[in-house]
Amino acid sequence: MITLEHITKRYGDHVAVDDLSFEVADGDVAVLIGPSGCGKTTTLRMINRLIEPTSGRILIDGTDATTLKPEELRRHIGYAIQSVGLFPHLTVAENIATVPKLLGWKPARIRARATELLDLVGLDPSQYAEKYPRQLSGGEAQRIGVARALAADPPVLLMDEPFGAVDPLNRDRLQVEFAKIQRELKKTVVFVTHDVDEAIRLADKIALMRLGHLEQYDSPEAVLDHPASKFVHDFVGADAALKRLARVRADTVMRTDVPVAQDGAAAVAIAAGQTARFIYLTDTNGALEGWLDRSVLERGTPLVDAATRIDWREAAIGPDASLKEALSRMLALGYRSVPVVDDAGRLLGDVSLADVERTMEAGDAHVAEPGEEAPGSTDVPAAADAVGE
């Protein structure tokens, strides 16, 4: 748990951060966002004392950060930045080993940890461990940066626009991977970005800042649905409903009782007794191979032509994909629904345009988590645990 109590940072007459108070619960991702000069990076850098606050206190798991030596404090807080800052004269493995070495780990343990982390960030250890930073692409360097920040398994992670310097495609991939890693590791993360979509996608809590003030500190859903001020409303944009789709996982709304058949003939038999227009075709392992359009079949088209063969890697989405991704996949491929498959391509269900529409209309309905307000309620689900200090 990270607690900021009345933190202020002044540079001469200029107030960079003004009486900021908020709390990040264990295992939560708090995203600091706002226009340039809002104080978000200053705030982040005060947590590991790269910048000393003018006044106020920062508690990490109840310990006042100022009571520790700054170097000691930082060795137990992961730190990843936009420009990555890998050491160019050290290999990837040596870069990752930086903090474990400072903490006096044994060489064998350090090596094992580097291998483990490279696996975690999706880079083959045998191929990457001995590379030098100049041999890495931007996306690879960012991954190593995150691995290095996680090296000593710190409970707290500070990330300053860690995916800001890569192209949109890579950024998207890195966000998905980070979300997955975070689900697994449950670090307490403070994350700075200026990208609203990134904030909505990754945050448990969004801290929206402006000119050193905290405008709103709340769940992404609450920020989207109930902006605390006109500034927040304008900042998150007019397409709040569309943005909210990024918060909804496909497997929470997908239809699972979809008609499935293993070959064309079986599909025809099923189609005869079905009202559904599409029947999914799978191979004997259950991996998606395509679908059969009943309306085409009824027009007397031969079976081979009525079946659409697809590659599930391109035409399907994973269960943890967002409805935003589902929608963009539908638009890109020109279908009104998109199948949901697991890692091996096995069909889990499908999400249709109607499901997406329903989610947008229902507002919080599908994002409500256990213990929150019932679906359809007009109350703000996350208002209960807003700042309130």
Next chain:
Amino acid sequence: MATIALLLELPRSGRRRFATAGIAVVAATFFALIGNEALVDRMLVAAFGTVPDPVFATPLLALTLQHLAIVAISSALTIAVGLPLGIWVTRESGRDFHDVVSAAVDFGQVFPPIAVLALMFPIFGLSPASAVLALFLYGLLPVVSSTVAGLEAVSPAVIDAARGMGLGRFRILLTVELPLASAVILAGIRTSVIINVGTATVAAVIGAGGLGLSIFTGISTDNSGNLVEGALAVSALALVLDGGLAVLASWLAPEGLES
């Protein structure tokens, strides 16, 4: 030609090993030649018809070693003072002195070494100390300015990451900044040493010896043999040292920075 093309295809470690062997052979040849007074004399007779005056002729090898000693001591001093000075003015505590130190070091180089000798003469008299001091001041500029340039070229992001991970300032300097700046710093040291080899000939003016003695003897006795002998030895020594330092730098350069 084919051999050269093949060499350029070698990986860096191979080229480096080849260059090391090459400079070792050249250095050995140089000293063998310098040590063989009779052969040098025969060559000079053939070229100029004059023989170095035996009256003034300290063996060439002894002059060379004297020369090397003066260069080694003054360069060691230059590095011992210049490197810390360059580091200091890039630290927070010394940043305010950056411009003052730059100006002082510039002055050290524009002030003629022969004038330093004249100024030091009343203090140190006819001793090599005056020559060493003059050369030390003269060689300071390349060392200090390359140290500053090398350290200032280290990416701020790398230093920010290092600080953010909990490395202390001294550890960052030793394990991050200096290795990353090493190529630039070594280039500066190399320049300084080579300048010193040439400038050290003035040491002979105050009787500190060195290859300058051969040159000045040649001038004062109108003996081209002596003059050319000293001048050639100095140039050859500078070339050998330059090659040796270049090879040394290539061994010291961090591997990750290879391009």
